[in-house]
Amino acid sequence: MLRGAISDLHFTVHDVFGAGDDRVVARWTSTGRHTGEGLGRPPPGEPVRSDGIVIFRVDDAGLAEQWSAVQFGR
Template identity: 40%
Template sequence: MSEPAGPFGDIPPQTIEVALGLARVFAELDEEAALKYVAEDFVDHEASAGVGGGPLGYLATARYMRGAFSDATWQPDDFFAAGDKFAVRMTFSGRHTGDFLGIPPTGREVRVQHLHFYRIAGGQAVEHWGARDELSLLRQIGVFTPEVPTPADAGAAAGD
């Protein structure tokens, strides 16, 4: 008889360790975790040109987000892993109390879905891809105010 799967199913313990270490970078601005779990040659495929990579670049992104949004949290909703990659679907929340992409603080609370994908090698993250519901975030801070906020809403309105 085989042993029952752990709380993360059949995901390798090293993958879980890296994922939890990366989470500490954003949740706690943990520089030690950044240096341990983010490779020197780490590439963030969603970062703009000129944004530094490696552990300090990843930490700088975390600092920026925590400076723009007080009480920032990234709540994992789903976690998947296969081979040398893992994916996390999460809910980001916080209050817009600092400059964000040139948008002055509004004091508004946000709650936004994120998707993050990582590739790991040698016990460290070496690549990251991400996608966020940025239109929803801009709508929640009052920058983007469409008459019909989503395609589903537009479809429902057209059916009237």
């Protein structure tokens, strides 16, 4: 869905670190241009940016849970 709405979607990962025995935290920024459908409004063709932090909990089977906080625009 995101790639369909943002034609040149790019993620930059700024930090990744472990938190305890079963968690990994990443801080990232995404940029691109809103040129397609899929973000709940007509595509204006303008640049978009979001910044986020995600926490992953892993177990023996792999990714068990994740929590995200995202800020859109700037």
